[in-house]
Amino acid sequence: xxxxxxxxxxxxxxxxxxxxxxxxxxxxIKDRSAETNKEELCLVGMGPGDSDLATFRAMDIVxxxxxxxxxxxxxxxxxxxxxxxxVVSPPDGVWIWHGYGKKGSDFQGKELEKFRASEKAREQIxxxxxxxxxxxxxxxxxxxxxxxxxxPWSWILEEFEDISPTVVPGLSSFNAANAxxxxxxxxxxxxxxVILTMPDLPEMSKKDTxxxxxxxxxxxxxxxxxxxxxxLKDLVAKLTxxxxxxxxxxxxxxxxxxxxxxxIRGTLENIVNKLGDQSLPxxxxxxxxxxxxHEMKLEKGE
Amino acid sequence: xxxxxxxxxxxxVAIAMILFLAISVNLCTWLxxxxxxxEKGSFYLVGMGPGDPDLATLRAMKIVEEADLIICHKSLxxxxxxxxxxxxxxxxxxNSWIWFGYGKKAADFQGKQLEKFxxxxxxxxxxxxxxxxxxxxxxxxxxxxxxxxxxxxPWSWTLEEFQDIDPVVVxxxxxxxxxxxxxxxxxxxxxMVKSTILTADDWPGTKDTIGNLARHQVTMVVFTMGLExxxxxxxLSTHYPPHTPVAIVCYAGxxxxxxxIRGTLQTILDKTENQKLPxxxxxxxxxxLNFKWKNN
Numbered sequence: 001x002x003x004x005x006x007x008x009x010x011x012x013x014x015x016x017x018x019x020x021x022x023x024x025x026x027x028x029i030k031d032r033s034a035e036t037n038k039e040e041l042c043l044v045g046m047g048p049g050d051s052d053l054a055t056f057r058a059m060d061i062v063x064x065x066x067x068x069x070x071x072x073x074x075x076x077x078x079x080x081x082x083x084x085x086x087v088v089s090p091p092d093g094v095w096i097w098h099g100y101g102k103k104g105s106d107f108q109g110k111e112l113e114k115f116r117a118s119e120k121a122r123e124q125i126x127x128x129x130x131x132x133x134x135x136x137x138x139x140x141x142x143x144x145x146x147x148x149x150x151x152p153w154s155w156i157l158e159e160f161e162d163i164s165p166t167v168v169p170g171l172s173s174f175n176a177a178n179a180x181x182x183x184x185x186x187x188x189x190x191x192x193x194v195i196l197t198m199p200d201l202p203e204m205s206k207k208d209t210x211x212x213x214x215x216x217x218x219x220x221x222x223x224x225x226x227x228x229x230x231x232l233k234d235l236v237a238k239l240t241x242x243x244x245x246x247x248x249x250x251x252x253x254x255x256x257x258x259x260x261x262x263x264i265r266g267t268l269e270n271i272v273n274k275l276g277d278q279s280l281p282x283x284x285x286x287x288x289x290x291x292x293x294h295e296m297k298l299e300k301g302e
Numbered sequence: 303x304x305x306x307x308x309x310x311x312x313x314x315v316a317i318a319m320i321l322f323l324a325i326s327v328n329l330c331t332w333l334x335x336x337x338x339x340x341e342k343g344s345f346y347l348v349g350m351g352p353g354d355p356d357l358a359t360l361r362a363m364k365i366v367e368e369a370d371l372i373i374c375h376k377s378l379x380x381x382x383x384x385x386x387x388x389x390x391x392x393x394x395x396x397n398s399w400i401w402f403g404y405g406k407k408a409a410d411f412q413g414k415q416l417e418k419f420x421x422x423x424x425x426x427x428x429x430x431x432x433x434x435x436x437x438x439x440x441x442x443x444x445x446x447x448x449x450x451x452x453x454x455x456p457w458s459w460t461l462e463e464f465q466d467i468d469p470v471v472v473x474x475x476x477x478x479x480x481x482x483x484x485x486x487x488x489x490x491x492x493x494m495v496k497s498t499i500l501t502a503d504d505w506p507g508t509k510d511t512i513g514n515l516a517r518h519q520v521t522m523v524v525f526t527m528g529l530e531x532x533x534x535x536x537x538l539s540t541h542y543p544p545h546t547p548v549a550i551v552c553y554a555g556x557x558x559x560x561x562x563i564r565g566t567l568q569t570i571l572d573k574t575e576n577q578k579l580p581x582x583x584x585x586x587x588x589x590x591l592n593f594k595w596k597n598n
Binding site for chain 1: 349406472491555
């Protein structure tokens with residue numbers, strides 16, 4: 001009887017100590033969440049790569065939200081917090097942004113099918129969000145990385161303009177890729193700008209084609225470089241109209257994943273060979289520009 | 303008898319608690335020592351994000367908490383006071399141009415510029431010595447930068463200087479990411495354009511001038527860093543039509559302080575006439591600021 005009781009006392013007192021030390025550590029986080037105002041609808045950037053690239057603000061919003069809307073892959077990445085939440089995900093393979101604001105008559109054949117699937121998924125989400133808002137719940141729509149850089153969810157800001165949604169900024173895959181390259185992206189030899197762009201699509205205006213943007217020889221970052229089966233070879237051909245063949249280029253895959261992150265470096269001349277048969281994930285980024293090899297100290301004699 | 307047992311019981315509990323505390327403290331220090339001796343010393347450049355401290359990432363805060371020596375501008379001290387007060391920190395005065403003239407020689411400068419260069423070189427020298435010393439002792443050193451350390455970052459030179467010890471960069475949110483969150487717009491694409499240009503004042507030797515970049519009429523984000531608004535609007539107006547929307551985002555990322563001044567190239571100077579813009583502001587220009595998918 002007696003040793004049992006002693007053991008119980010030891011256990012309970014050590015639990016108290018443990019609890020105290022844990023709660024001390026979490027004071028910071030608790031204070032912060034108390035300060036945040038109640039938002040009805042929030043579009044939240046969760047960062048790229050590993051889950052530790054989310055911000056404290058984003059995590060606070062997620063913890064407080066009653067209803068979460070996000071892709072299945074994000075649900076998995078943040079399963080620690082999301083397992084205890086009501087989470088709605090659009091069906092796999094649906095392009096949630098596709099054709100927002102357009103009509104069925106704007107599409108044909110396969111595109112029309114895609115559009116209809118997108119419209120259906122969007123409608124379900126819109127109804128779900130409106131219902132939750134009517135019940136005075138808080139809703140958080142989570143997106144990968146920065147939700148407002150080529151983001152698939154930005155249409156919700158237009159759709160729910162009447163309830164003035166807020167946006168929590170997120171780290172872009174671009175910020176993470178800068179870190180992977182370990183170079184100041186705004187420090188070219190004779191340039192100071194960064195152009196964020198994507199491959200040319202036939203329906204877009206011709207003002208900012210890759211060829212025209214290449215003229216400045218500034219740092220260029222190409223998002224979604226394989227969109228609609230664009231080939232690296234064709235991108236390089238367009239870039240080489242103005243950048244010299246020796247211009248350095250880097251392909252950054254899985255930016256922000258500490259274990260998976262990968263950089264392939266070369267020049268416009270040899271990058272196609274260097275890539276060879278390797279296939280990179282859709283989300284990789286391409287960087288072009290002499291900032292990649294620019295060294296302020298070693299080149300001062302030039 | 304009953305009483306006695308009670309006393310000895312509580313004494314036992316007290317001893318157990320003390321033992322528990324002692325063991326846990328020892329365990330912590332032992333773990334830390336172990337971590338430090340395992341590595342040779344490491345160097346991190348950490349992006350702490352813009353605005354309020356809650357825009358730092360979990361990864362960035364973890365690195366800060368684990369670092370043995372921290373180097374940062376004085377302005378970051380206020381923001382991250384809660385963590386930094388427990389740390390060994392070397393503060394750099396806010397007005398020291400820590401990046402200025404890195405890799406150059408005194409002969410490249412004259413007059414006031416030379417003075418600035420010399421003071422920058424001196425501060426840099428002190429920072430470099432401090433970091434090398436700490437690395438030699440096997441310590442973890444973290445240089446903290448606001449925003450994204452690699453977008454107009456004053457500390458990017460450290461990556462060249464410490465190339466031999468293989469620095470690690472922890473990415474940070476840029477004020478530009480926070481800027482379009484305030485605007486609530488995806489400025490990168492619409493039916494019309496697909497590009498966004500980040501740029502700054504035209505400094506000597508740069509070929510990609512604001513005037514040249516304006517030709518594409520895409521979204522342009524200008525990191526003003528002291529740039530005169532009137533000059534900027536003049537340069538932009540050479541190619542963007544006068545009715546092109548402009549938004550000035552001040553204090554992006556500070557929940558309580560952030561605000562936007564909107565107008566067009568034609569009206570924005572009048573709208574800001576009697577206002578003093580804070581140092582922390584970005585200028586956005588381009589049709590995408592007004593773009594809507596539905597009413598197009």
